[in-house]
Amino acid sequence: MNWQWFHRLGSPRWFYEKTGRWLPWLATLTAVLMSVGLIWGLAFAPVDFKQGNSFRIIYIHVPVSFLALAGYYIMAISGAVGYIWKMKLADMVMKSAAPIGAALTFLALVSGAIWGKPTWGTYWVWDARITSMLVLFFLYLGIMALQVSFTNQQQAASASTILALVGCANIPIIYKSVDIWNTLHQPATIKFTSAPSMHPDMFYPLLVMIVAMYCFYALVLILFTRAEIVNRERQTRWVQALNEGQ
Template identity: 75%
Template sequence: MWQWFHRLGSPRWFYQTSGKWLPWLGGITFLLLIIGLVWGLGFAPRDAKQGNSFRIIYIHVPASFLALAGYYVMAIAGAVGLIWKMKLADMVMKSAAPLGAALTFVALVTGAIWGKPTWGTYWVWDARITSMLVLLFLYMGVMALQHSYTSVDAANRASAVLSLVGMVNIPIIYKSVDWWYTLHQPATIKFTEAPTMHPDMFHPLLVMIVGFYCFYALVLILNTRSEILHRERRSSWVKNVVLQNQR
């Protein structure tokens, strides 16, 4: 009954199978992001208080969502690598770190740009912003650990431990606007409540969030495939792949 689980953990199986998904996933990602951007930036109504400056939400919010969700992906992959010793899980963990760091950086930069017209300053040591900065450092810590050991196994173990320890920061980010007095506005989208945004603003945002999730999956797969080829470069099947690509 666990055959599917071990097959999923096979780098060769993942590489061969994921290649079939990429054209479809790439097309869907491109379509969703184009529709969401044009809809949100060109056709969504102006905000009554913030004017057109609110439109950065169509980049800021999806990037923030994926920065947090991506950390779960990295930490879960690290846990699977620690417990079941699956090579593919370690590769996913390593591949997720730079992608998560980039999305966290985008979230921080777009938040700063949004904060200037809204708060009158680019940066305050707000609870949400500070905890997001900690998230960026955690991603960078995992990336640094991957290059700090000569042993791949030791690097994977250290990275997985840091990923799991850093999970404590995720609920802090989620609840920071509720637990502390903060300049950052409360969550606009909640699973237990209807969104506070007008539907004409919310619908393009929803398209952008789905598009960003597809983008994350696409880039993570590409990063993981590259990592598989690097780590498995001495195996016969990778040599065959390289030969086929050179023809």
């Protein structure tokens, strides 16, 4: 079997050069989808008969919550790849994914609190879903702290990977918390095993926003990783040539 593609994928230079061509298209797609989803959801989706207009925060809360969880898996898998196959690029992706995931988790917690005030009468309750999301936020912060706690990058990557893999146990808890425990948080609106519980006029703009957020995540992760590549590879000829050409 020809593994050349695998080793090429792990090359920081190859990644930097390839993604430079993708960025304009990905940025345009993200901007279009984000604009369509937000305008559709915030201005044209019908008012919820129970929550009124306060339900519209789901067009931000749900997509960022999705990416906070999915982004953790991306970070953990990247760390595992770097740990097992000693791929520098995978370590760079893991380091880049941590602050993005932390920001998304924080936004999920804040938007959930804003949603909770008119819905539950309080900004915060020690609900199973909310508490496990808070744990996720601390996991992201812990990985970020480990990244800067070691002067040796390999040691930092190894320690971060171990914490990331251990923390993966929290993700299924977040997913299943509303089903296992009696919580204030409403059950999942979107399930792979059944049709969505929302009216199509509300669901379609939410779907657009979820796709837009995945595109946004990919865009920001690529940008962060490219910056990390330039920082770590600054002594190489190709980065020096890149800096001289700017």
